[in-house]
Amino acid sequence: MNEHDDVIGLVRESFSGLRMDAPVESVFARSRIRRRRRLSGLTAAAAAVAGAATAMTLTLGGPAPARSGNPPPSSPGPVTLAAFSVTNGPGDSTTLILYKGPKYPALDPTALREALAQHGIPALVTVGTFCRSADGAPAGLGQVVHPSNLADGMVIDGQAMPPGARLSIGYFSGAVRMALIEDGAPLSCGTTSQEPAVHITPSGSPIR
């Protein structure tokens, strides 16, 4: 390999600043979340099988199962749909679901930011634009955001957020973009990669 040493040394040296900051605990946490999700999937599948068995019993004219709990209301109450939900779990994580479609109201970025803050997740939420740190995103998005079993849902592990970082959520009609941003660092925001960037203040208001 001697005749290659100059190039190999140059490549090695050039990559030497590249470091993976995520602690090993994030790997264990990710694995735990996955195991829980698998178990809850199995539980849901078992419940579905049990439900199917009950339905089959009723269809075949067997005894009806005993009813437990309160009887269902005679008529459903009014339903208020929301553009998002933020709930606890799985484990210490938070599940965020964003609902889209004509029957849902427009996303209120301030309401979502405040809801995430209540779960210990500092965020910058923007609609129709997406912001990222101009100097490059802090590492670790993969440890913070995980896919959820729920449609349109994602699991956010607030404890995995690097200190001084916030989650930037750019909400578009066809997609949601996410990145970690550093508090106080200059941001580069844009509606699409082709359009000129707009400046976003720390409170989330755009300055055009």
Next chain:
Amino acid sequence: MGHEQDEFADFYRASKDSCLRAVTAVTGDRELAEEQVAEAFTRAWTSWGKVRRHAAPRAWVVRTALNLGVSWWRRRHREVPLAEHDAAVPAGPNDGVDPALIAALRRLPARQREVLALRIFLDLDTETTAKVIGVAPGTVMTHLSRAVAALRRDLSTANTEVIQ
């Protein structure tokens, strides 16, 4: 479990940077590489009983990360409606890695990049590299020679352009 966890933690701390560098060198995208490597380490922990007995556990992680590929990225981000996540935004800086070098690496065929990454960042010898990627040792030598020659040519051209 405690002993296994400690053992894996030692392995992770000793290997994470070199695995990230190897995968970044092949993909040319640090953020994507970090996601892939994090996922690969999670799978390594899930199968630690098997991975710890592998001839080159770090190569197992790198290969797993690379095998996840773009399809995993797309599928995963469709699941969490992040289909366009960062895709339309220019990639961020690769932590000081010379962009000319990244561009030169991306011009290499994928197999040459992989051989280069395994040799440079994981310090695998020819035999182990050949075993890991499933080719003959001679093929590894050929890939390495061609990759180095192309990089040398590309980088010397880039330097010349800067100087002129």
